[in-house]
Amino acid sequence: MATILFYAFAFLAVVGALGMVLNFRNTVASAMSLVVTMVALAGIYVLMGAHLIAAFQIMVYGGAIVVLFLFVVMLLNIGTDELSPGRQRLVKLGSALIVLFLLVRFLRVLSGFPEAPPAPEGFGGYREVGIALYTDYVLLVEMASLVLLAAIVGALILAKRKVD
């Protein structure tokens, strides 16, 4: 059951990713393909038992960040002609290189799968992640919050200047 689900989610993730990269004609459809990939990845995280990451994957990436992308794409309304042929060729070249790289990785995986150590009890649950974040990594959490605060202040200044 888990294996079938894994392959289903993996297939969806790959299809979504390809749909996002190869969809030159319609940028909104491209962003929606990204959502498919995000949700499929969340499904894979659930199969791995990392429930918190799965929920955040959907909430933050699927629900907030891609919506932001969508906003930008919709309001700028980029048409096909704005992506020059040279640029399109560059994107195609880049994706071809990435696919080549992934193929090499895939062949290496096929040749032998390293045995992963078993996950500790409760791994990936909100309780364990929360305890780890607020005891061992509390300094990093505070630093991240400072970075976010700086971003908020920066955004406010940029937006305010336009209003005034």
Place this chain on the structure above:
Amino acid sequence: MITAVVIKTVFILLVAVAGLVPVITWIERKQSAVMQDRIGANRADVAGITILGLFHPIADVVKLFTKEDVVPHGANRALHLLAPMLAVVPAIIAFAVIPFGGVYQFGETTVDLVVANVDWGLLYIFAIGSLATYGAVLGGWSSFNNWAMLGSLRASAQMISYEVTMGLSVVGVFMVFQTLRLTDMAIAQDATFRAFGFLEVLFGISVPAWLDWVRLPNWGIFLQPLGFVMFLSAVMAENKRPPFDIPEGESEVVAGYHLEYSGMRFGLFYMSEFIEIVVIAGVVATIFLGGWSVPYLPQEAIIGGVGSVFGTGFATGLCMLIHFLSFMVKVVAMIWLQMALRWTLPRFRYDQVMDLCWKILLPLSIANVFVTGLVIMLIEG
């Protein structure tokens, strides 16, 4: 295992989506009529019998299905057709983690009346809720209409803003019940606490012994009253119904993001709002009103009391039924509350909705987390 999941899924969808939603459309009309001193929907009839207008939901569905499904010129056809489904699906799959009954022992087998009894139940609901934005965003954009576009921008801004408050306002509840699993939350509320005990803990006032008899159910609404008000406002704003219906506005953006929709696709947008009402009622009932629990009558008391006369098996089954009915009573009460608020309060302006979220609810919910932590620290010493 799989059959049990399928049975529970079909059951909850039959009750909540197929059963409650048509009734809600009827209540919507009837309650607004009562509150505005009108007679209300009473014309649809079968052979002259109207039964208080209860045929109206059927007439609605027939009308919506037989209407022409218009896709405007210049619209993005695929996304235009997809958007209503993206609005409805998150609302429906949120039912997966809402428990409509507790955990019961029938001899060897354990029965829990929830489709997916997952450890991260409330997080799942928030995650699914954040996906509901896409229906509104794509519905407006793909219609190729400026008003629809403006409506969808408003809808998504509102939904993303209130997601933050929605999450933060229930952090206090997590702290009190120490769990995110909705079944465990309901079990924790299947108890009582001393109503005046807080005087002793917080202010050191000794409470006379006879006041110990005054006990309250261990419900979220009594332990987190501010959290209840804030969460209810936030989820109602997520649902985008009045008084938070800023994506729609006849004088500003016409009908908002579903302006260009007709027939059943418009009906799907409408249905998603009504399904969300049931989801909200279920979630609020579970985390603030004790879920399936019966106040002052814990599960062991029901099973023990009835079981001593009629046998444990019968008592457990009866307890299951009582718990389900208790949950439904709370759900219906919360639906009534949402309807009453919808027809009582005047509409907010766009900036008022945003101010309410960022300037009032957000600071208050953070303060609520802080105070809750402080009180828990004092109680646990």
